[in-house]
Amino acid sequence: MTGIGRSELRAVSAAVLAVATHLSVRDVLTTILTSARRLVGARFAALGVPDDAGGFAEFLADGVSDEQWAAIGPVPRQHGLLGLLLREPNPVRLDDIREHPRFEWWPAAHPELTSFLGVPITDGDEILGEIFVANKDGGFTAQDEEMLVLLAAHAAIAIVNARLHERARELSIVEERNRIARELHDAVTQKLFSLRLAAESAATLADRDGPRSMLELALVRRLSAEVAAELRSVVVGLRPPDLAGDGLDIAIGKLTDLLNRVHNIEIVYRAGAVPRLTSPREEAVYRVSQEALHNALRHARAARIVVELMVREHNLVLRVSDDGLGFDVAGSGTRRLGIKSMRERARAVGGDLAVDSHSPGGTTVRLEVPLGG
Incomplete structure (x- = not known):
């Protein structure tokens, strides 16, 4: 990669550091998107991570005000060029997006786009999302494409890390459920069984042996307190720590x-x-x-x-x-x-x-x- 200056290096560094730190995946992707727009000199930029229902689980835009974004309306669907970038692994670079055969339309409040550069975000053969920039004076160059491919690779790392974190969290939840199930079985269930036997014994002895019956009732009280303590301990374990x-x-x-x-x-x-x-x-x-x-x-x-x-x-x-x-x-x-x-x-x-x-x-x-x- 040639011709990259200090400001561009700082922007790339910010994107790389965002992936390496413990920012949320949305913060990381936002940093990457902002860096991409600045690095290639585009007016607009967007990044999308698809869902399984034909839309986007995450869709970020840069260069559009909150008022413009609200006027544009709902997050786009996986159609036209947006859909193509989620199915084809190759970048798309155009002088005018409207000349592409897959171009369809945009909402009335949407900014008018001309030059366009879109890159799939991939992990091996899997396409995780897409990043694109638009409206650069003089059009996008091969160097711009190379830069966007690099930033897309960092976006892929962030998305994969987020998936791994979510998977680890799910495994942790399953592990914690198994631990609680063991505790309930090993401690509470056994004490409840003893409690039931003591209560039945007390009921049997109530009419013919009052003193022994009182001893059994005292055991019932003690076991009840122990079961309550065990259950409270389990509830404490369920509360997630902040x-x-x-x-x-x-x-x-x-x-x-x-x-x-x-x-x-x-x-x-x-x-x-x-x-x-x-x-x-x-x-x-x-x-x-x-x-x-x-x-x-x-x-x-x-x-x-x-x-x-x-x-x-x-x-x-x-x-x-x-x-x-x-x-x-x-x-x-x-x-x-x-x-x-x-x-x-x-x-x-x-x-x-x-x-x-x-x-x-x-x-x-x-x-x-x-x-x-």
Whole structure:
């Protein structure tokens, strides 16, 4: 690519950096679109990501005021040249868009377009969308086409990243549902069965053995309280953390505060100055803290749990310690499955998880994740 100046380099850099940062996909595509219009000297630019119903899930325009956009009307459909760019992998460069055989029409309030350059946004053989610019004095050049192809490639990265993020979010939801289902089955279902037996026993003894009947009713009350606590814990787990708004340290603090109020166990939380991490790492640390706390509350029979969040050298360290019964880390069972899940979360973000347990002595879960990189 020749003849590119400093201002053009800055525009390309802005588009590339937008893809690399954690902006929303719409913000990234807007940056790319604005850069494209400025780089090639066009009056108008637009970018569309199709839906499955013949329209566009996302359609952005640059060079058109809000008033003009409102007057134009609904987002266009996949017709004419817009449809062609979604089916053919090759750029389209025209001195006058109206001379193309696939040109159809535009709404009455739509700006009149003349010169046109459109490029499909592709990922391998798949067309993800399209970007086009229009109305450049003297028409578009081969260099303009090369530049737009480059920016379309960056738009493809942004769209693919957004799809991967959505897929990861869906998998996380499925994983969380499975975790909750396990908790309900392992804890609540068993306690409800015991509660039912105690209630039936109390009813049988009510007429012939009053004192034993009262003992069974006391058991009913205790089991009812335990079931209520278990269900409240599950509800706490369902509430999504506001990691983006609160930050990791505050989100974990809210979690420990809620669990402190639900369970009759002392939970101590200590957090130092904690920097922001990438979203996946913050999510992983939060979910590991949640799993470690639930394991301790459910299995350890502890009187005290301590949660610590601190920075050590180049890592963020989470420690969840209890003074409970301890367990065989290498054994099997529900708690072992929880450890496997925590280790998988740690590995997924480049972290490391260690579990140390002694009987007596309790259990410590330690997670380390890199601060950067």
